[in-house]
Amino acid sequence: MNAIRPQSDSAEPLRHDIRLLGRLLGTVIEECEGKRVFDTIETLRRTAVKFRREGIDADSKLLEQRVKRLQGTDPNSVARAFSYFLHLANIAEDRDQNRRQRARALIDDTAARGSLRDAVQTLASQGVSVARIRRWLADACVVPVLTAHPTEVQRKSTLDVHREIATALTQRDVPLTPQELADLDAALLGRVATLWQTRMLRYTRLTVADEIENALSYYRSTFLTVIPRVYADLSKLLNREPAKPFAAPPAPLEPFLRMGSWIGGDRDGNPNVDASTLERALLRQATVLFEHYLQEVHALGAELSITTLLISADAELLALADSSGDDSPHRSDEPYRRALVGVYARLAATAQALTGQNLARRSTVAAPAYQAPQELSADLATIAASLAAHHGAPIAKLRLSGLQQAVEVFGFHLATVDLRQSSDVHERVLAELFERAGTQRDGKALDYLALNEDERVALLRTELAQARPLASPWIAYSEDTTRELAVLRAAAAGRARYGKQAVRQTIVSHTETLSDLLEVMVLQKEAGLIAPAGQDIAAEDGLMVVPLFETIPDLQRGADIMAAWLDLPEVRQRVKQAQNGAQEVMLGYSDSNKDGGFLTSNWSLYQAERALVDVFSARNVRLRLFHGRGGSVGRGGGSSFDAILAQPPGTVAGQIRLTEQGEVIQSKYKDAEVGRWHLELLVAASLESSLAPRAEATSAEDAHMAQHGPAMSFMSDTAQRTYRGLVYDTPRFAEYFFAATPISEIAGLNIGSRPASRKKGQRIEDLRAIPWGFSWAQCRLMLTGWYGMGSAIEAYLETGAPDAPRSRRSRLAQLREMARDWPAFRTLLSNMEMVLAKSDLAIAARYAQLVPQRALRERVFGSISAEHGRTLQMLKLLTQRELLADNPMLQDSLRERFAYIDPLNYLQIDLIRRHRAAQKHPDAEVDKRVQSAIHLTINGIAAGLRNSG
Structure with missing residues (x-):
């Protein structure tokens, strides 16, 4: 009998699985690469483990020295070995999550927090009836939206083997005869051998077609079967009477949980996406x-x-x-x-x-x-x-x-594909259409780009009411205009073919003004998606125009823009008749973080949501927020369940969409049972957040804002000054960033169809927020998830806001109360704590040595190091405990992982140094081998940290 009888609080089954997979990987390496390579890898592993367990600096230096001595193909073998171990550890952890949930159910029938059962029971205890939940389901809209981004580092081929290994691990948990166990372990060895002999890296950059196929693999493995099971589970919970064995099954529930996708329709900055x-x-x-x-x-x-x-x-x-x-x-x-x-x-x-x-x-x-x-x-x-x-x-x-x-x-469409394009592209297209149509203004040719905002709005509203088109089939337009009109016409054709749910939204990136939204309405009219204003509007007619507010200034003026938008009669008519009384607004976490830093981004998003609730409530329009969350904390990552429950009251109300980006998709959904749990968390959080007694929640939130809002605003202003002072105001900071992180090497990795930068060059402003966060994660600073927070807390404690408590002791007590009682602040600190636990200043200092200019290196890294120490100190002061002391499982997991991530970091630093030196004196064969090894380390570090961008 081999079966492990798991206890819900025992880490032993996980350790057993990891040891097993590690032993099998070692067997494969020794067989395939030889004893010398195996011994080299094992020596590095033992040195790293010893350093992490004992903390002796000499071991760290010894590890670094041994890595530097690697030659020939050894760096590639070492990078693959440690990377694949981390991949295998991830598989084991995911399976252990399922094991623990099952064990908990066997030991204690109490519903797990975050489960549908817990959500329904919690609502029942608060007086929410089943009938009310059913009414909520009839109008609810809960949509995870899959996106492809340039930090998705795993190949589909390796993910397929991962699933097979996970299945074999699950089979080991049931009683087996000795022969069955031996056969299963032999199969596991075969899968690990397959993994080792499978190319980890892509030879060519992903195409959009590749990204489409990668996403579809999750439907085959998870969504097509798991989503109906989530509905069935909820249906059983809502039918509280014990079901008779032969009672008719309940009718299908209203489709409130659907899937969305950006893959194939997201044109913003990706020239490879078109009609x-x-x-x-x-x-x-x-x-x-x-x-x-x-x-x-x-x-x-x-x-x-x-x-x-x-x-x-x-x-x-x-x-x-x-x-x-x-x-x-x-x-x-x-x-x-x-x-x-x-x-x-x-x-x-x-x-x-x-x-x-x-x-x-x-x-x-x-x-x-x-x-x-x-x-x-x-x-x-x-x-x-x-x-x-x-x-x-x-x-x-x-x-x-x-x-x-x-x-x-x-339906017949599977998932709704969103369109997305930048507002400046729409602006240029409209300008050309007006110009080529010979549009006149005061007897002169109209120059749309020269108009002020009021003039643009008036012109666009007039154009929306015109029955005649602007575009002519007899005119040859620029590439931008031709492409944009072709995409919208393809959307119209797709809706006619597969149903109106096939394409429902068109998202306007960089929305800054009302005209940015009206421009898309005019373009829809040109493509035949909507009729001229004033004509009858059918249900689901046209595409919902969705603003994306992503910088700090855009978030601050978002509510005013939406008020003006909803006050337009033609828009109100469309919202009521075509959009079922709802209007979607997308909030960007990545760019707001890159623009203003961690605290300011989160606080600006929070304030923007509250302001939007007020605007929509006053106009009796349902607000649907679309959260552009990423995998890393700096991009809104962290627990979706906690994040939804920490939203201001009224911001969910049954309407929520959120992006599942890059590596997060495979982490959450490659395994059907893990995927089912994440979907359950999403639905449960939406249920609770929407239906919990509103008056009580609103009253508590208003009290928090009145008492603590000024403190948050003060700290946000301080954090933003600190962050922008480093990133945008420090002379030659971009030079430091491009030297001290693997950003240039990431750009050369074939991991996505979208370029890493919007423009060529080394301006931070032109760099996409996703590879920006990815680079800081690789060098173990995770800067986007904490920088500025320490200075902000310290400044508040020392000086305080104008209306703050008078003594430092009182201000500290206030911040501790916020950390304990205010979900928004508590979640913020929790996410930051996890990021800080993954950071390693000693390793980051080694990356800083890649900056050749000593003065620049010392100035920038000195600022980062000081702020890191300050943030750790302030966090400990508020929480009154060591990092992750309340989460021993994550603490143990990270401690074990660091021993396998550290060698990859040391190896990456040495390889980058070699690669950049070789670029000055090119040797194509050597450099290609070194470059491949760098990319392997990027893959492994991302797997080890369990987030990339």
């Missing part, structure tokens, strides 16, 4: 979806072998069977199978019509295509009703109910 990529994204999504539907219906046909010789069937079911065209004598008494033959044939015909492909697994009878998902739902409902009426409800629950829910959620 063809949007068309491809929609086509490939539909293809994967119909493959799933056909597979499920085929399986149902095998399962529903029910004969009318033994059990009756509804007349409607018999009619459906008779209309199927199936005349096989072998199924003459099996109406469910005959009906499903017809459903399968119609699905195959639908897939052929929409995708142009024959996706059927077998030949089918001639049948008309479904014209809409509702027709498929009706046929499945007929089958389900007959089963329920004739003692077949348990049979329906096996597969049919899940398929019914899937059709409700995924």
Whole structure:
């Protein structure tokens, strides 16, 4: 008997799995690379482990020296070994999370915090009825949106092997005979050997088509099956009466949890995205979806072998069977199978019509295509009703109910693809259209770019009411204008083909003015997506124009822009009739952090949300916030559950979308059970945040803002000055950044279709926020998740805001109260604490040595080091404990991981030094080998820290 009987609070099963995987990896390395390489890797590992356990500086220096002595192919082997160990440790940790949840359920039937069960019980204890939850579901919109970003470092090939290893680990938890255990471990060894012999890096940069396929792999492994299970779990919780074994399964829930995607439609700064990529994204999504539907219906046909010789069937079911065209004598008494033959044939015909492909697994009878998902739902409902009426409800629950829910959620489109483009592109396109159309103003040719904001708004509103188009098919426009109009026309065609849910939003990056939004409305009219203002508007007509406020100034004026937008009669009409009374606003975490630093970004986002709630409430419009969160804390990362519950009252209200970016997707969703838990957390947090008694929450929040808001504003101003003083006001800071981090080497890694910078050069302003955060993580500073916070807290304690408590002791007591009682501040500190625990100033100092100019190095790193120490000191003062003292599991995990991340950092530093020296005296063969090793270390460090951008 091998099975580990896990206890929910025991770390031993995880240690056992990690030791097992590490031992197997060592066996593979010794076999494939030889004993000398294995001994080299093992010596480095033992030195790193000894340093982390004993903290003796001599061991750190010895590790550094041994890394520097690596020659030939050894750096690549060392980088791969430590990287793959960290990948394997991640797999083990993810499986252990599932194991702990299961163990907790076996030991204690109490609902886990964050589960759907806990959310429903919590709401019930607060007097929220099931009927109210059902009403909430009818109007709710909870959407994780998958995005592709330039820091997604893992290949799909390796992720596929990861899933197989995870499955094998799960199988080891059940009782096995000695032979079964030996066979399973042999299979595990084979998977680890496959991983070692699989290329970790891509030879070529990802294309948008690659990114589309990568995202679709998560639908096959997780979303298509797990999302219907989440619905089923919630449905059971809402049907509180004990279900009778043969009671009819409940009807599918309203589709409140859906999937979104930016892949194929996000053009902002990515010249590789155009109309063809949007068309491809929609086509490939539909293809994967119909493959799933056909597979499920085929399986149902095998399962529903029910004969009318033994059990009756509804007349409607018999009619459906008779209309199927199936005349096989072998199924003459099996109406469910005959009906499903017809459903399968119609699905195959639908897939052929929409995708142009024959996706059927077998030949089918001639049948008309479904014209809409509702027709498929009706046929499945007929089958389900007959089963329920004739003692077949348990049979329906096996597969049919899940398929019914899937059709409700995924329709014929799978996921809604958002469009996104920068406002300055829209501006240039409109300027050209007005110019080429010969538009006049005061008897002169109109120069749109020269108009002030009021003039632009007036012109655009007038244009929206015009029936005639601006664009002409007889005029050759610039590339920008041609591309933008083609994308919008492709969106219109996609909606007509796959349904209006296929493309619903068009996001305007860098929204700064009201005209930025009106410009997109005019372009939609040009593409035939909306009719001229004043005409009738159908439900879901056109694309919702979504502003993206991403810099600190944009966040501060966002509420005023939305007030002006919602006060336009033509917009109010569209919101009411086409958008079901809701308007979406996107908030950017990455760029606001890069612009103003960690604290100012978070506080500006918080204040912006409160201001938006007031604007929307006053106009009786439902606010849907779209959170542009990333993986790192500097980009809004951290626990989604805690983040949602820490939102100001009224900001969720059943309406929330959030991005799942880059490496976060594979971390959360590569494993079906882990993915199910993260989706459950998202829904549970949305439920609680939306339905918890509003008056009490609002009163508590108002009290926090009145008492602590001035302190937060004071600290935010101080933090922003400190941050911008370093990043934007320090002479030659960009030079330091490009030398002391692997940003240049990251740009050369084939990990995304989008360029790392908007423009060529070394201006911080032109660098994308994602590789900016990625670079600071690689050098172990994690600067975007804490810098400026120490100075802010210290300044408040020493001087205070004008209305602050008079004594330092009183101000400290106030900050401790905020850390204890205010969810917004508590979550902020918790996220920062996790980032600081991952940082390592000693290793960061080694990266600083890559800066050749000593004065610059000492000035910048001296400021960073001082602020790091100050922030640690202030955090400890507020929390009154050591880092992560309240989270021993994470503390233990990081302690173990550092022994494997440290060698990668030391190796990366040495390789970067070699690579940059070689660039001065090129030796193509040597440099290519060194460059490959650098990229391997980037992969490993990202895996070890469990976030990249």
